[in-house]
Amino acid sequence: MSELNNLTIAGARDVLRKGEVTATDLTMACLTAIDAADGLNAFVHKTPTLALDQARAADARLKAGDAPAMCGIPLGIKDLFCTRGVPSQAASKILAGFRPEYESTVTQKLFDAGAVMLGKLNMDEFAMGSSNETSCYGNVVNPWRRQGSNVALTPGGSSGGSASAVAADLCLAATGTDTGGSIRQPAAFTGIVGIKPTYGRVSRWGIVAFASSLDQAGPMTKSVRDAAIMLQAMAGHDPKDSTSADLAVPDFEAALTGDIRGKKIGIPREYRMDGMPDEIEALWKRGTEMMRDAGAEIVDISLPHTKYALPAYYVVAPAEASSNLARYDGVRYGHRAKLAQGDGITEMYEKTRAEGFGHEVQRRVMIGTYVLSAGFYDAYYNRARKVRALIKRDFETVFSEGIDAILTPATPSAAFGLGEMADADPIAMYLNDVFTVTVNLAGLPGVAVPAGLDAQGLPLGLQLIGRPWEEGDLLNHAYVLERAAGFVSKPGKWW
Numbered sequence: 001m002s003e004l005n006n007l008t009i010a011g012a013r014d015v016l017r018k019g020e021v022t023a024t025d026l027t028m029a030c031l032t033a034i035d036a037a038d039g040l041n042a043f044v045h046k047t048p049t050l051a052l053d054q055a056r057a058a059d060a061r062l063k064a065g066d067a068p069a070m071c072g073i074p075l076g077i078k079d080l081f082c083t084r085g086v087p088s089q090a091a092s093k094i095l096a097g098f099r100p101e102y103e104s105t106v107t108q109k110l111f112d113a114g115a116v117m118l119g120k121l122n123m124d125e126f127a128m129g130s131s132n133e134t135s136c137y138g139n140v141v142n143p144w145r146r147q148g149s150n151v152a153l154t155p156g157g158s159s160g161g162s163a164s165a166v167a168a169d170l171c172l173a174a175t176g177t178d179t180g181g182s183i184r185q186p187a188a189f190t191g192i193v194g195i196k197p198t199y200g201r202v203s204r205w206g207i208v209a210f211a212s213s214l215d216q217a218g219p220m221t222k223s224v225r226d227a228a229i230m231l232q233a234m235a236g237h238d239p240k241d242s243t244s245a246d247l248a249v250p251d252f253e254a255a256l257t258g259d260i261r262g263k264k265i266g267i268p269r270e271y272r273m274d275g276m277p278d279e280i281e282a283l284w285k286r287g288t289e290m291m292r293d294a295g296a297e298i299v300d301i302s303l304p305h306t307k308y309a310l311p312a313y314y315v316v317a318p319a320e321a322s323s324n325l326a327r328y329d330g331v332r333y334g335h336r337a338k339l340a341q342g343d344g345i346t347e348m349y350e351k352t353r354a355e356g357f358g359h360e361v362q363r364r365v366m367i368g369t370y371v372l373s374a375g376f377y378d379a380y381y382n383r384a385r386k387v388r389a390l391i392k393r394d395f396e397t398v399f400s401e402g403i404d405a406i407l408t409p410a411t412p413s414a415a416f417g418l419g420e421m422a423d424a425d426p427i428a429m430y431l432n433d434v435f436t437v438t439v440n441l442a443g444l445p446g447v448a449v450p451a452g453l454d455a456q457g458l459p460l461g462l463q464l465i466g467r468p469w470e471e472g473d474l475l476n477h478a479y480v481l482e483r484a485a486g487f488v489s490k491p492g493k494w495w
Contacts, residue, residue: 004030006169009225009230030171031052043120043161043165045086047118047119070114070229070233075117076118078174081106094330095334096356097335103206104205110233126210126361130430133154141153141155144167146457150494153417155167156189157186159177164186175234176218177207179216184447187220188411193220194218195218196216196447216440219234223482224479228253228256251472252475265298265407266300268302270304283409283460287485303391305390309438310437312441314367318364318371321361363426392442404473410436414460436463444468447478
């Protein structure tokens with residue numbers, strides 16, 4: 001058998017159940033790959049002892065015939081998820097030394113299903129970023145490179161460590177979180193699948209909050225089938241999360257019939273942006289033809305408030321962030337600044353937050369504080385909330401007219417070089433989220449599927465947006481697109 005770490009979840013599940021390999025063998029293969037891949041800077045807290053203990057427990061379950069689909073599957077966990085006894089820093093200096101005494105609901109569900117944690121994955125600090133360049137651990141590197149170039153590329157963000165680790169076969173899958181595209185954009189940049197479920201489908205309890213009305217956890221995997229299997233294990237009602245939906249979790253894998261005949265796929269005219277590269281346009285067109293060839297009806301649709309999505313998002317998200325991040329003050333846990341003689345509590349707050357938060361986090365906290373301040377609340381925050389309601393209504397209108405899914409590009413370009421945006425206006429970086437933020441504002445499910453390579457040999461992804469709570473149907477559309485695109489390319493190993 002080829003390298004065990006190259007397996008998909010579905011492939012590993014089959015060989016584990018047949019007894020052809022053990023979870024311990026599978027875990028060892030991943031741990032070996034991780035140790036050889038420090039150049040990617042994807043794993044920031046390795047947990048080999050815990051991983052092997054969990055693998056041995058999974059082997060016992062497999063032997064006893066008590067093996068859910070995720071049993072024995074080695075995963076990477078984004079550093080945003082609190083994991084008992086393991087550093088959980090959200091890639092920030094301010095949480096240095098924080099080891100939670102509790103387990104996030106998502107990781108608990110995965111462990112209950114027999115999954116194995118290989119370690120914690122790098123990310124943008126507090127999930128704020130689109131390139132994984134704001135982490136206190138340093139940049140994550142994309143395993144893909146441009147043809148004939150050694151320039152280090154971004155894996156996207158904020159779930160850049162998750163994307164890089166899955167694309168480089170360091171783990172079979174990983175958890176990610178998506179506030180404005182942080183699962184789907186890195187998935188597109190690294191040639192993997194990433195799904196953001198409907199807001200409320202997966203519990204947020206025990207995940208360090210960025211923007212509470214937008215954050216949603218989801219799987220990042222090597223295939224659509226894997227995404228269905230892993231989402232099944234992650235989803236479900238959680239009484240500890242007041243925003244968690246009390247809905248039954250359908251069998252997402254069983255929904256992958258590959259039949260979308262008669263389904264209506266919407267193509268939103270507002271997603272054709274000025275200056276969009278020809279390659280993205282061509283890929284979108286090709287994706288449309290793939291869906292048509294599979295028997296779907298293609299319908300031109302309008303989502304008129306799309307152009308206001310990005311500004312609305314960059315008011316709502318920082319506003320919620322400034323509120324959520326007020327708790328990091330050096331009092332109860334994490335970093336505390338050294339104080340000078342005569343310094344009081346105000347100086348402690350100021351110095352701790354200045355030392356603990358990176359520049360991007362500081363920028364967003366300040367924006368958030370500004371838009372929530374007495375003189376600007378109505379001018380910015382309330383207007384952004386109204387725009388958000390209109391964006392949500394746009395989607396409700398097209399779905400009520402019979403549209404089953406919406407096809408769009410996932411990103412406005414392929415992965416760019418690390419540092420290439422360093423001197424750019426922050427807004428240039430924020431434009432990376434232009435195709436993804438609408439989905440978070442409306443609370444809808446969205447999935448990124450690799451669909452081709454650009455002229456430089458880098459992966460490009462397409463995005464499908466689904467009806468609320470219909471992840472099974474959305475994944476089936478993604479499955480059809482995946483099969484039609486036939487994307488099998490892998491990054492050449494240089495690390």
